[in-house]
Each structure stands twice: as C-alpha cells, then as structure tokens.
Amino acid sequence: MRNINEDTITQAVIASFSDCRDGRLRTVMTSLVQHLHAFARDVHLTEDEWFKAIRFLTEVGHITDDKRQEFILLSDTLGLSMLVMSQNNRKPSNCTEATVFGPFYVEGAPLYNNGEDISNGAKGAPCYVSGQVRGAGGEAIPDAQIDVWQSDEDGFYDVQHLDEAGNVIHRARGRLKGDAEGFFNFRSILAEAYPIPHDGPVGRMLAAVGRHPWRPAHLHFMIEAPGYETLITHVFRDGDKYLESDVVFGVRSTLIAEWKRHEPGVAPDGWEIDVPWYSLEYDFVLNPSEAHA
Template sequence: MVDHVLSAEQDRAEALVTEKVLASFDDAPDPRLREVILSLVRHLHAFARDVRLTEEEWDAAIAFLTRVGHITDDRRQEFILLSDVLGLSMLTVGINQPLQGTATEATVFGPFFVDDAPLVPLGGNIASGAPGEPCWVEGTVTDLEGEAIPGARIEVWEADEDGFYDVQYDDDRTAGRAHLFSDESGTYRFWGVTPTPYPIPHDGPVGDLLKATGRSPWRASHLHFMVTAPGYRRLVTHIFVEGDPQLADDSVFGVKESLVKTFRRHPAGETAPDGRTPDIAWTHVRFDIVLPPAP
C-alpha cells in the first residue's frame, strides 16, 4: 500500500468532516442506535481515509450496492449473501452465540430459509421430490444437563443433488425443506437427501466480487437446521459431510469442526432404521442437538 503523507491542513479538514457528522447524531433519542451509528461513521470515515478512496471507486461501490438491491427479492437475498462472503455473518453469529458448555455450535443462516415449511411426521421425508441419494437423519434434542427437550421445533432445509434449493426453481415447488417436532424423549428422525457441494449463486454482483478477487463460490456439503423450544436459545446451524474437500474452503466461512459428521453409506436393499429397504444406496447420519437456556 502506498503511504499518503497529508499536510496538517488537509488532515484537519478531513477530520473536521467526521467530527461534524458525529455531532449531528448528538440528539439521537435511542442510546443504542446512537452508539452503533457513531461507531459506523468513525469506521467508515477511517476506511475511506486509510485507502484514500477515489470518487470513481465510491461510484463503483454505490453501483455495486444498487445491483445487490435490484437482484434481491422474496426468493433471493443478495444482501445476506454479501454478508456471508465477507465473513460478517459468521462474526455476528460468534458474537451473539458464544460457546457455552456442550451447547451445539451455531453457524450462518444463509439466504434460502423460507417460513411456513410443511410439517412432516417423525420419520417423514423432507425431500418431497428433491432429487438425490436418500439420507436417514436422526438424533436427540437435549439441554446442557442432557435432559430431553420434547416438542422442540426443528426446521430443516437443503439443496438437491444438483446444488439448487427449491426457491431457485421457477415453478413454485416446495422440496428439500420441512419442519418436525421432537418426541417426548427428545428424539427426532427424518429422511432427506445426502448433502453435496454446490456453489452459492454467483450470477449476480456477489459472484462478480468473488471472481474479481480470485475466490471460489463453492460451499461445503451441508444440511441446515433451525431449532427452537420455549425457554431455550434459538439454534441456527448446519451439519457438514466428513471428508468433503470443500470443508477447508467454504465460501461463507461456516464450517466448524464440531459440526462435521460421518454420513455412513449403505448399499441398496439394506434395511434402514425405520424398517424400509431402499432400492438404491443411502446414507445415515446422527446429529444430537444441545440447546442452552435463553439469555
């Protein structure tokens, strides 16, 4: 980086702009809003001065953010995608859900969650036609002391074997997502499809950013979970496939070692835990979930 030596007069003139902007928020009635906006202004102004931001670069940044806004709709959230690839999503998760005993670690929410996913019974199939190798998923939901949490709501969603979520298709399908509830002993179980690696959407401005900076859009294979229960902290997390080559280079920095699980492969015709005998190869994974109390 080139060192820029400023005259005392120029340095003071630039600092004065920041001081005036900060002072403009003196009467903000919400103390937390004032704290956040003042810090944002300080850091933004410091960034601009540090890199000596040009007007052309600022225009390009505005154009980039405008494109992010234009491509965002109720089926695609490019702003979340931008936050993800900059690592801000994972940093925010870490700040707000710090490690707590044996509690399951959280990771990024991602841009493809949809409210009102269909209810499936325990042992049901969330795939609903999504293509892919069948996968039996089971586990428990407990508290930090190992006591069962019955009735926990478990939202699950995933991409199909082609790397697409249902919302990325234009036929309004609902597939690869559902919700279910843990039973009285805190256990849950369902069929889905074995996760496979896929690239995040890179046909928009975020993809252009990754290309310009020499970064890959690929994500490690994963299955999304969101688990909620009264009196407990909400958990948003994934599980990842052991041995996936993308584990060390996940484009949104979401991989945590504790969330990497063994997906055991079984041949066609072998009896599954629910008594079925799939006529194609299938996998089996266990994911025990531990929720800490609500703050």
C-alpha cells in the same frame, strides 16, 4: 457547518447526531461514521472507486427479492454474518455451536411427522437422518420444533426452482417435532457441496478477488423449544473438499459428521431402499435461556 474540510468533516457528522434520543443508535452511527471515514482515508479512496461501490450496492439491491437475498450473500461472503452470529451466540462448550442462517430459509415450511420423507421428490441419493435434542444438562427436550432445509444434488434449493406457473414447490425442506424423549428422524437426500448464487454482483466480487463460490455439503437446522435458546446451525458432511474454504466461513469442527454409506437394504425405520443410501445420526444440545437457567 461552514468551511468543513477533510480534517474536520468526521467530527462534524458525529456532532450532527447530538439530538438523537436513541442512545444505542447514536453509538452505532458514531462508530460507523468513524470507521467509514477512517477506511476512506486509509486507502485514499478515489471518486471513481466510490462511484463503483455505490453502483455495486445498487446492483445488490436490484437483484434482491423474496427468493434471493443478495445482501445476505454479501454479508456471508465477507465474514460479517459469522462474526455477528459468533458475538451473539456464545454458548457453553457442551452445547451445539451455531452458524450462519443463510439466504434460503423459508417461513411456514411444510409440516411432517417423524419418519416422513421431506425430500418430496428432490434429486439425490436417499438419506435417513436421526438424532436427539437434549439440554446442556443432558436432559431430553420433548417436542422440540425442528426446521430442516438443504439443496438438491445439483446444488439448488427449492426456492431456486419455479414450476411453469412461476410457483415454488417445497422440496428437501420441512418442519417436524421431536418426540417425548427428544428423538427425531426423517428421510431426505444426501447433502452435496454447492456454489452460492454467483451470477450477480456478489459472484462478480468473488471472481475479482480470486475466490470460489462453493459451500461444503451440509444440512441446515433451526431448533426451537420453550426454555431454551433457539439454535440455528448446519451439520457438515465429513470429507468434503470445501470444508477448509467455505465461501461463507461457516464451518466448525464440532459440526462435521459422517454420512455413512450403505448398500441397498432396509433403513432403521423399515424403509426399504433398492439403491445405495446414506445415514446421518447427530444429536443437538441446546443452551437454556436466561429465564430457564
């Protein structure tokens, strides 16, 4: 290990992994070192730039907590999240495409029955959402568990709001089940475009490279059913001006749908609405798991 120089250090670091018993870990670490060193050589990284990078990553860690995941934002905005997701979620063409998870999923979301209002007072125009969960063969999937979450009309998720006691009140977020034929419906609010949190290091990075922080309007869905792969996806609102420049590169054309505008009246479930309202109908097709295929 003596007299290592810039030409020999890469192989020296790789050789240090020789006793690693985890073959996959050794493969990943070897490639990581090779690419990191190649990057440093390619751009002739300066010490000042390296220290700035360390400071940036430190700031990303400091702002991250149980309500804000800056590392996910960083991965999302660099396209890494979508790349990893795409590599690991290849599906038949008739199945609903997956997209990024995002940093605002919450485990243990409030439970709702079909037809109930998940908005719980969130700001936004009323919206009626319905659809069906099916398998790739066209079969209805009964009792699928459906997690849904979205921002309010101001572009904030519930976890970004705290009450006077510092607690989160869950709004525009819920978990429900499809019925015996796979159908589901719920009441919520209209999806609106919003910026990702950009008051931290990731936001400063975006500004430095001349990028905006906006995401097109969408609903998040996570759908689980025995015998099928879990689907994590969005449904995007057609016509949104950020569809072609989503800051996290998550848009897929098959995931774009129309939110229909209606004058005051009655929704399909009998919900009487005295202001203009919207409806979204979207079906999801799940891929069978290997054990079920």
